Amino acid sequence: MRALSCYGVLSVVVALSLCKSAAADDTAGGFLDGFKLGGYSSAYLNVHPGGKSEASLEEVSFLLRWEGEGRWRFFAELEQEKPVSWKSGQGLTNDGARIDLERFYLDYNISEQYNLRAGRFLTPAGRWNLIHAAPLVWTTTRPLATSRLFPQSTNGIMLYGAKSFDNRAFEYTFFMEALEDQHLDGDEIQYRDTHGARFAFTGKLNLGLTLMEFTEDIPGTPQFRMMGADFMVKHDDWEFSGEAYQRYYSNNRDGGSGAYLQAVAPLGNRWFAVGRLENFKRPAEGSAERWVVGTAWRLQPNRVFKLEYVGGDEERADAPKGLFTSFAILF
Structure with a gap:
């Protein structure tokens, strides 16, 4: 997405804060009462194996949601990436600072089991991509399989819903791209013609299946077909999760794959041990x-x-490798 100056970030923050204040002061009720403002932020430090270090205020994200008494809902996420960063031998810089419109969509509740979404939303592939915010995940680093094999966001339409069965539920999502991204960040991969579906069973054991087709926006690159599976189970503060993806070119050649398995164990006093194994393969990388x-x-x-x-x-x-430490907060 387009990079903006820190003055632009300040303007956005002030504007969103004023919206929240206006909603709080609106004693008459109505449209403004449905707005809620929140967000999250994180900072990290990476000491590489060779001894070089880098750190940054990784992100400041603002979440704006609106929900009225009718069938319409709205959600937006505006993220300031790396407003301040530091590298050993180079000092402080804001060269990597940019603003991303992460999410911006309208939801319409058709019925109890059917909902329609239009706008920019996180691609419903696996679990990590949908809950990727730093305060909600267990590690500073993100599994490669969840960031280099498929588009992380989609501009388009989505039909989704759920059906409950006792203490379990079946969830479905169908989605299709309508407009490809107009701006890229750094080494971000651009995709087009994205469409697919995700199905999930939730309960004590959560299972998911993702089916997608898309094209990497490179001249002459054929379309990819991708299948993914994911799971997550919790018990007494223990957590086990994983995702696996396999891509094929339209001529059935191997188009890349990736997977991870992660375990979380309670240590007491709100401390947890975390371990993860990953593999990743992409023809171009x-x-x-x-x-x-x-x-x-x-x-x-x-x-x-x-x-x-x-x-x-x-x-x-x-x-990247080495020692990572970070702090994240949801507000």
Whole structure:
């Protein structure tokens, strides 16, 4: 997305704050009463195996939602990426600062089991992509399989809903791209012609299946077909989760794959041990295998401190290694 100055960020923050104040002062009720403003932020430090270090205020995201008494709902997420960063030997900089419109959509409740969404939304693939906000995940680093194999966001339409069965539910999502991204960030991969579906069973054991077709926006690149599976189970503060994806070109050749398995164990006093194994393969980038071991301290439900070490294959720009520490807050 388009990069904007820090003055632009300040203007957005002030505008959103004024909206919230206006809603609070609106004693007559009505449209403004449905608005709620929140957000999250995180900062991190990475000490690479070679000794070089880097740190940044990774993101400041503002979440604006509106829900009235009728069938319409609205949601938007505006994110300031890396407003301030630091590298050993280079000092402070804001060269990587940019504003992203992460989400911006309208929902319409057709009936109890059917909902329609239009706008920009997170691509419903697996679990991590849908709950990727730093305060909601266990590690500072993100599994490569969830960021380099499919589009993380889609501009288009979605039909979704759920059917309950006792303590379980069947959830479905169908989606289709209507407009491809107009701006890219750094080494971000651009996709087009994206469409697919996701099905999930939720309960004590959560299972998901993702089916997608898309094209990487490179001349001569054929369309990809991708299938993904994911799971998550919790018991007495223990958590096990994982995702696996396999892509094929339209001529059935291998188009890349990736997977991760993650385990979380309680240590007491809101401390948790975290471990993860990953593998990733993409024809244009080669393959990588990583492992992550660390800990997370949930000071409060909305605040988390993380410390982890990432090892594995040779370090790459899209697969950093070394010691990571971060702090994230949801507000």
